[in-house]
Amino acid sequence: MASHSESIIREPLITGKDITYAQITNDVLRPVENMPGKAWWIGFSVASLGACLWVFAVSYTFWYGIGSWGLNKTIGWAWDITGFVWWVGIGHAGTLISAILLLFRQNWRNSINRSAEAMTIFAVICAATYVVSHMGRPWLAYWPLPLPNQFGSLWVNFNSPLVWDVFAISTYFSVSLVFWYTGLLPDLATIRDRATGIRRKIYSVASFGWTGSVKTWQRFETVCLILAGISTPLVLSVHTIVSMDFATSLEPGWHTTIFPPYFVAGAIFSGFAMVQTLLLVTRKVLGLENYITMFHIEAMNKIILLTGSIVGVAYLTEFFIAYYSAGEYEQYTFLNRFIGPYWWAGCMMYGCNVLMTQLMWFKKIRTNIPISWVLSIVVNIGMWFERFVIIVVSLHRDFVPSSWAMFYPTWVDMSVFVGSIGLFFTMFLLFIRVLPSIAMAEVKLILKSSSEQAKLKLIKGGHVEQEEVQFYKESLTSFDSVDINDYK
């Protein structure tokens, strides 16, 4: 029931004094219903320049072939697969927030799930472009599909992780899209009912005729719950299968059974970092500090700390197993990460992912917005290097020393990567302009129970323990959107 009041010792999920249902709609729709500000235009210009670079670099690759990349006989997979795994990993946080946190009834997901899911979809689009462009002959991209053909009816090999990957990524993308769009329907209807003219027509088509009747909501909630239930194993399966692209080979450094859980933890780790990078800026620029509060920021930092530590344990396990296996090629691969020519990449990987995230143990750092933002970028740099180390550094020196080689990226490699970041931000910036970046209906759901004003009313009601009130006030001191003088 909406009237149930939540314990005072839980931090508020919506701050601000006079937040009403109408206020939530107005605040969330401000960027959608008004012309964008200067910050948006600057961001959009830079991002779309990046997207243009991406179009150019990918077209160049298609025209001249994969030879325009820095690959060689030894290193046949490099920045393309690094970028692919990096983007797919980033996508994982959105599904974690929208599905797993829904199953765990974590109400704080309500204000960040929409943009995190959008981020998932854009990240998977970026990842998918790598898959197509690394094929060399993208017009044959339908070959991994099990279609009847004229090659003597030669079917795709369902024993191959690469074919599993085609199924996993395409399922993941389309299911995420369905989940996201279904969740958008009520909010699109809100825009529709406030708009006039051509905007009303567009949002009318997009909102599928949503009315918000009792039965619609009841079915909507059933659908969301079941989608969350099936997306949870789905998201775990996706990065598991991505890791099997490597783990089922015989390459030292790839051929390890720890890869599936290790990749999944790393994926969630980098995904949350990207959510943090985006939301810390978004909340400021769009003025959503009352909905994405310090509690959300700290909670995400805690997840980054947890998953970062899981990744750290996985690293240690890898080293131990390399030593314990007594396989000299395996041992060399791991030693080579520190003493080989790519020692700096190894240092970036271990330093950014394990050492830097340990700073999150301190509450002062977890609740400091500029530091959190910098750390979130550090994590994503570290995770990019993790994939680079696993892929290029393992490949460049394996069994036969006469084939040892180095990898030097060309400008095309770099442009495709930088361009994909531009593409990602272009899509994200367009998203916050035309769609509500916070799930309004879901935030309205927790207004009466978990907002600051509801808790203030509880305190004023006087039926709460003084100790608890004191604890609550102390927890509010770190909130940048709360005026602590109101509680004196």
Place this chain on the structure above:
Amino acid sequence: MSKTKYILGLFADPDELMHGIDTLQKNSVPIYDVYTPMPIHGIERKLGIKDSRLGYAAFLFGCLGGTTIFSMAYYMLVHDWPMDIGGKPAFAIPDFVPITFEWTVLFTAFGMTLTFFFATHLFPGRTPRVMDLRATDDRFVIAIDAKGNIPHEDITNLLKEAGAVEVKHNDRKYVSYE
């Protein structure tokens, strides 16, 4: 004869809305439907709406998806073109697990969501049948069919007493129609 087709009680708060439903039901006024900007938990029981059966649909679609891809893999790799890969059996069931899982999820998601859209009459471009434009924003609306429910003033008073911030007597069913 009044021209009123629907009487709408607009509430500003979900708890008052629930109170409004109780009041109407106590006075035997049938409720046509309730429109809210967010899901209200417990309202479906109050209005006697049965549990959604979408879960069954989801399960059946999942079974269909898993069976489809497993049969496809069997036909392609075992029946139609078995390959000798190091003498290993062609019918490698563990290798079929990932794709079977993926299509189970895929069919469940699409099948269930499309069933939801079909059953609820949601599709792109459908003319929205909105009784009050603020029902998707900040008003919790109880709609009562005016036909047969007279006198209308009594219903108005009941709604007002229950805490409705506004009561509307609409001549048209849907305000969203041009």
